Amino acid sequence: MSEESAQFGGLGDDDDADGDESVVRRDRFSGGPARSFLSSLEADERIFEADLEVDRAHVVMLAEQGIIADDIAGEILTALDTIEVSGHGSLPEGEDVHEAIETAVIDRVGEDGGKMHTARSRNDEVAACIRYRLREDVLEAIETTLALRESLVEVADAHAETVMPGYTHLQPAQPTTVAHWALSYESAVRRDTARLFGAYERINESPLGAAAFAGTTFDVDRERTAELLGFDGVVENSMDAASSRDFLLETVQALSTHATTLSGLAEDVVVFANRGFVDLADDYSSTSSIMPQKKNPDTLELVRAVAGDAAGAVQGLTTTLKGLPRAYNRDLQRATTHAWETADAVTEASEVAAGAVATADWNEDALATEAGEGFSTATGVADLLAANGLPFRTAHEMVAVAAENGGDYDALEAAAADVLGEPLESFVDPAAVEDALDPSESVASRDSTGGPAPEAVASQLESANAALADDRGSLAENRTALEDAYEALRAEVNGYV
Numbered sequence: 336m337s338e339e340s341a342q343f344g345g346l347g348d349d350d351d352a353d354g355d356e357s358v359v360r361r362d363r364f365s366g367g368p369a370r371s372f373l374s375s376l377e378a379d380e381r382i383f384e385a386d387l388e389v390d391r392a393h394v395v396m397l398a399e400q401g402i403i404a405d406d407i408a409g410e411i412l413t414a415l416d417t418i419e420v421s422g423h424g425s426l427p428e429g430e431d432v433h434e435a436i437e438t439a440v441i442d443r444v445g446e447d448g449g450k451m452h453t454a455r456s457r458n459d460e461v462a463a464c465i466r467y468r469l470r471e472d473v474l475e476a477i478e479t480t481l482a483l484r485e486s487l488v489e490v491a492d493a494h495a496e497t498v499m500p501g502y503t504h505l506q507p508a509q510p511t512t513v514a515h516w517a518l519s520y521e522s523a524v525r526r527d528t529a530r531l532f533g534a535y536e537r538i539n540e541s542p543l544g545a546a547a548f549a550g551t552t553f554d555v556d557r558e559r560t561a562e563l564l565g566f567d568g569v570v571e572n573s574m575d576a577a578s579s580r581d582f583l584l585e586t587v588q589a590l591s592t593h594a595t596t597l598s599g600l601a602e603d604v605v606v607f608a609n610r611g612f613v614d615l616a617d618d619y620s621s622t623s624s625i626m627p628q629k630k631n632p633d634t635l636e637l638v639r640a641v642a643g644d645a646a647g648a649v650q651g652l653t654t655t656l657k658g659l660p661r662a663y664n665r666d667l668q669r670a671t672t673h674a675w676e677t678a679d680a681v682t683e684a685s686e687v688a689a690g691a692v693a694t695a696d697w698n699e700d701a702l703a704t705e706a707g708e709g710f711s712t713a714t715g716v717a718d719l720l721a722a723n724g725l726p727f728r729t730a731h732e733m734v735a736v737a738a739e740n741g742g743d744y745d746a747l748e749a750a751a752a753d754v755l756g757e758p759l760e761s762f763v764d765p766a767a768v769e770d771a772l773d774p775s776e777s778v779a780s781r782d783s784t785g786g787p788a789p790e791a792v793a794s795q796l797e798s799a800n801a802a803l804a805d806d807r808g809s810l811a812e813n814r815t816a817l818e819d820a821y822e823a824l825r826a827e828v829n830g831y832v
């Protein structure tokens with residue numbers, strides 16, 4: 336289609352009736368009392384830069400395809416640069432950032448500025464802007480998960496032999512180590528990272544060129560705009576491209592899952608601080624306005640609470656998207672903000688958790704004392720008896736009787752006589768029983784894959800470090816791809832301005 340027949344986006348003569356050249360025909364429908372209700376301009380500050388990039392890529396493509404003339408492309412691209420310098424705050428009024436930037440372009444270029452919106456709609460435009468910006472946010476969230484994993488690995492490295500009580504039902508269960516605890520969270524956060532990378536893959540596809548949803552008569556090159564914006568490819572079906580927000584839902588879900596992991600970690604540390612096992616750095620604590628002696632783990636309580644906000648966002652977003660018909664509905668405007676809010680809150684919570692973990696002091700004496708409390712080595716004793724030929728269930732019953740009578744060597748002897756009718760030392764070496772009762776020995780004996788024994792922890796540390804290096808590599812690759820695309824688009828734009 337030739338440039339002359341590009342008849343859309345210009346100002347009709349009758350629109351100038353009130354003498355204001357920046358008034359565009361669509362203003363007919365958005366001037367009433369619902370004006371501010373309709374507008375997303377304020378929230379769109381988040382995608383101001385993204386919209387300028389999307390505009391640039393689109394205009395470059397339009398010129399390359401001969402849909403608009405090079406000199407007009409140059410004028411529009413120059414205007415976009417000056418709009419960027421003025422900033423979002425200087426945009427004229429508009430229903431959203433897309434409309435406001437277009438108006439600002441027309442204000443600078445004149446009627447030909449209206450050619451920018453040839454062969455597109457705000458529907459594919461906004462979807463492209465959200466994806467463009469969300470990529471950055473998700474990469475940042477990924478980076479904080481990596482920092483948290485690093486903190487956890489450092490703690491594990493320093494505390495491979497620091498014995499601590501392990502709990503089930505918050506009751507003393509079996510002794511473990513601080514390293515084993517820390518690596519349990521590293522593994523969980525590693526999966527959180529993977530979920531975010533998975534979401535990123537599906538965010539990183541370009542909807543641009545879908546127009547309102549039904550494609551366009553113009554000979555657009557969708558692969559070219561995708562390439563200019565650093566997308567891996569296009570969302571092929573134009574109705575899907577304009578309408579779908581499952582990439583938003585998936586991202587918020589992945590962030591919410593990470594927030595849930597963080598909330599468990601935070602809760603553990605709050606409990607550990609309460610029991611005197613860990614001392615948080617002052618930077619991550621808060622005091623009381625009335626009780627001078629207080630040092631409270633407020634930062635971790637807030638981290639814990641962010642999981643609630645994130646779960647609420649999943650719920651809000653899911654409810655908004657549920658049952659939305661094809662193709663575009665304005666409900667989608669309110670879907671987007673859930674993603675921005677969740678990305679900000681969860682990324683910050685992750686950063687704070689990483690800092691709190693990295694700077695906390697573990698009280699090894701208190702941990703060692705507490706590690707053996709509540710006959711926490713009982714399972715190890717039962718295991719020992721079972722390894723010496725007693726059926727495990729019988730051993731379990733015998734040790735349970737000993738547990739009721741103090742859970743020490745004497746109690747075990749009495750229980751053996753009572754339950755088995757034989758002296759303990761007739762089927763097990765007393766020295767081995769003493770070892771099984773010792774929390775450190777108990778930990779050292781649990782050397783099955785993934786267990787807390789120092790050598791089992793050493794191989795977990797190795798996998799953690801290898802996975803961390805891999806994920807660092809993928810993050811850097813993704814970032815470089817985005818930077819390269821940014822530079823390449825700038826170079827193209829420089830050819831016109």
Ligand code: ARG
Binds near residue numbers: 667
């Ligand atoms: N501000 C809108 C949004 O965020 C942009 C798309 C408006 N499109 C429309 N057909 N009204 O979704």
